Amino acid sequence: EAQVTQNPRYLITVTGKKLTVTCSQNMNHEYMSWYRQDPGLGLRQIYYSMNVEVTDKGDVPEGYKVSRKEKRNFPLILESPSPNQTSLYFCASGPGGARNEQFFGPGTRLTVL
């Protein structure tokens, strides 16, 4: 089944404790991206990657890191989480090009205490 998977789905952590949210896609997509969803703010892009070893900042990159060492994986790293990073996070992938369709994972609900 073609899909984007994220782990974990739910995570409660404390301020300053490094964490990684994994994202993997099995559709051989070139493009991958991370978004956070907050009430009243919609979906805001954190980082994106056009291809392996190519990443760039989105609209809200502060406090986050990413890497793209393999085509299928695009982990999101929070080196020192803070309470304002409490949010619902989505990973997405897409074939790239003009159509711009993106396929979203199921989401990761992160709470930073």
Place this chain on the structure above:
Amino acid sequence: QQQVKQSPQSLIVQKGGIPIINCAYENTAFDYFPWYQQFPGKGPALLIAIRPDVSEKKEGRFTISFNKSAKQFSLHIMDSQPGDSATYFCAASIEYGGATNKLIFGTGTLLAVQP
């Protein structure tokens, strides 16, 4: 200029009604306008999309109307059903030379269709 403004924030209709969700943009370089549907506990999924060379696109009960001069586009759901209850996001993107695939999302509309 990169914003997409979406309204209303929430909407309640009766079964069979026609909810309408509106979006407006400023950047005339946008050339792809998708709508995403999100059910509780799930990620958004592409519902329907339109390009600015057409004024309307229908897929089943879902229709996008596009007004290029007004820089507005809207989603209409015909004969709405309780199963259509979800959050709907409009979005817009620009295809640069190599295509950055950057989608600018609206803030979302929570739709409830009552039986």
